[in-house]
Amino acid sequence: METKKYFLDDASLPEAWYNLAADLPEALPPVLHPGTGEPVTPEDLGPLFPPALIEQEMSTERWIPIPEEVRELLLQWRCTPLYRARRLEKALDTPAKIYYKYEGVSPSGSHKPNTAVPQAYYNREAGIRKITTETGAGQWGSSLALACSFFGIECLVYMVKVSFNQKPYRRAFMESFEAKCIASPSTTTAAGRAILEKDPDCSGSLGMAISEAVEVAAQNDDTCYCLGSVLNHVLLHQTVIGQESMQQMEMAGEDPDVIVGCTGGGSNFAGIAFPYMGRGLRGGKMPRIVAVEPSACPTLTKGRHAYDYGDTAHLTPLVKMHTLGSTFVPPGFHSGGLRYHGMAPLVSHAVKLGLAEPTSYNQLETFAAGLQFAQSEGILPAPEANHAVVGAIREAERCREEGKAETILFNLCGHGHFDMQAYMDYHDGKLRDYDYPEEEIAMALAGLPGVNG
Numbered sequence: 530m531e532t533k534k535y536f537l538d539d540a541s542l543p544e545a546w547y548n549l550a551a552d553l554p555e556a557l558p559p560v561l562h563p564g565t566g567e568p569v570t571p572e573d574l575g576p577l578f579p580p581a582l583i584e585q586e587m588s589t590e591r592w593i594p595i596p597e598e599v600r601e602l603l604l605q606w607r608c609t610p611l612y613r614a615r616r617l618e619k620a621l622d623t624p625a626k627i628y629y630k631y632e633g634v635s636p637s638g639s640h641k642p643n644t645a646v647p648q649a650y651y652n653r654e655a656g657i658r659k660i661t662t663e664t665g666a667g668q669w670g671s672s673l674a675l676a677c678s679f680f681g682i683e684c685l686v687y688m689v690k691v692s693f694n695q696k697p698y699r700r701a702f703m704e705s706f707e708a709k710c711i712a713s714p715s716t717t718t719a720a721g722r723a724i725l726e727k728d729p730d731c732s733g734s735l736g737m738a739i740s741e742a743v744e745v746a747a748q749n750d751d752t753c754y755c756l757g758s759v760l761n762h763v764l765l766h767q768t769v770i771g772q773e774s775m776q777q778m779e780m781a782g783e784d785p786d787v788i789v790g791c792t793g794g795g796s797n798f799a800g801i802a803f804p805y806m807g808r809g810l811r812g813g814k815m816p817r818i819v820a821v822e823p824s825a826c827p828t829l830t831k832g833r834h835a836y837d838y839g840d841t842a843h844l845t846p847l848v849k850m851h852t853l854g855s856t857f858v859p860p861g862f863h864s865g866g867l868r869y870h871g872m873a874p875l876v877s878h879a880v881k882l883g884l885a886e887p888t889s890y891n892q893l894e895t896f897a898a899g900l901q902f903a904q905s906e907g908i909l910p911a912p913e914a915n916h917a918v919v920g921a922i923r924e925a926e927r928c929r930e931e932g933k934a935e936t937i938l939f940n941l942c943g944h945g946h947f948d949m950q951a952y953m954d955y956h957d958g959k960l961r962d963y964d965y966p967e968e969e970i971a972m973a974l975a976g977l978p979g980v981n982g
């Protein structure tokens with residue numbers, strides 16, 4: 530019998546997170562204060578984040594120990610399985626070997642609890658009573674609600690209005706863990722009220738929801754803010770994915786030639802790719818690393834690498850990243866988790882240094898690939914994960930054309946069980962491809978902050 534899956538025991542859960550900043554050939558550009566244009570200090574970030582997370586955000590230590598209490602909670606669902614996609618390989622008639630790491634076994638169905646748990650832990654350690662956040666498709670809100678309930682912290686989630694209406698089950702999930710979920714833009718914040726005054730029917734965006742969550746955290750001493758992607762410490766927490774994969778690929782007797790991940794804010798991609806990238810930077814084998822994004826929100830492939838705000842109301846610091854402009858509102862395609870105007874600074878920096886290759890695909894092509902995967906492997910991916918699936922399938926097809934038996938590893942970052950409306954729309958022929966929103970992006974980019982010169 531041919532081996533299909535690779536499991537790790539509890540003792541194999543990594544004891545430390547891997548920090549790519551330690552191995553970069555060129556340091557990450559500093560985060561700037563939006564008022565002064567000077568690099569931010571830990572004190573500047575104090576109103577939003579607990580000290581341990583600020584330290585991780587700025588750290589250049591290679592290994593950062595995972596607290597024992599966090600490891601114990603991660604063990605509720607980790608280590609996650611790694612599968613060989615043998616039936617997909619046959620369906621594609623490819624000499625390539627395709628492996629996937631499956632993060633959909635977590636309690637919320639994606640990789641997001643990997644960072645929600647440590648973020649809630651460090652907030653509890655700092656005496657924080659309440660956490661605010663934003664959520665797009667609802668994955669992050671669900672994950673943080675779960676983590677906050679583990680640690681007895683109140684959780685307030687601003688959910689992008691279009692998703693709030695599309696995905697009532699996500700809200701019910703959050704409320705099951707006693708979180709409060711508000712459709713954004715809302716009348717509960719000055720940022721939300723300002724948006725609604727201009728456009729009462731505004732369907733919301735991640736940038737707007739971030740403004741609301743940040744505003745509430747900045748104004749209350751016992752409240753901090755958590756972000757589900759983009760920031761260095763979030764990417765750091767996701768590196769358990771790649772570290773486990775390394776052990777599992779070794780069990781399989783393989784080492785990947787190509788790694789594929791989807792990129793919204795960049796965290797699940799970094800999670801699987803950075804441990805391999807770091808090994809390559811330290812002189813080991815460097816795989817090709819492919820980042821896949823939607824053509825309708827093409828941050829890495831069409832954005833500018835420039836300083837920009839993380840939110841619409843310009844309350845956040847300035848970070849250097851690939852951006853489509855902080856006022857850009859992506860079209861309402863179904864991969865809610867990939868609808869963000871920016872990209873993690875670390876992922877942007879890695880792309881700029883040539884360590885990763887960005888690509889983009891249109892919506893219909895990603896769903897077709899996701900269904901081909903489901904019909905071969907039996908797992909229906911999240912619409913976001915379909916971007917990684919199509920990227921891996923195209924690599925396997927290339928291998929077939931070139932007659933190469935390469936090893937491909939991709940991150941199946943979540944299942945699609947909360948996204949059945951998207952699949953219903955696809956089956957009913959209601960999904961369509963969006964044109965690249967050239968004019969909107971040009972307009973949003975024209976408003977980049979002055980520090981870019």
Ligand SMILES: *Cc1c(COP(=O)(O)O)cnc(C)c1O
Pocket residue numbers: 639640641668669757758759791792793794795796797798866867911913914942943944
């Ligand atoms: C949130 C989410 C994403 C996008 O976020 P990243 O930080 O880019 O990983 C992708 N896939 C799933 C399943 C998500 O929930």
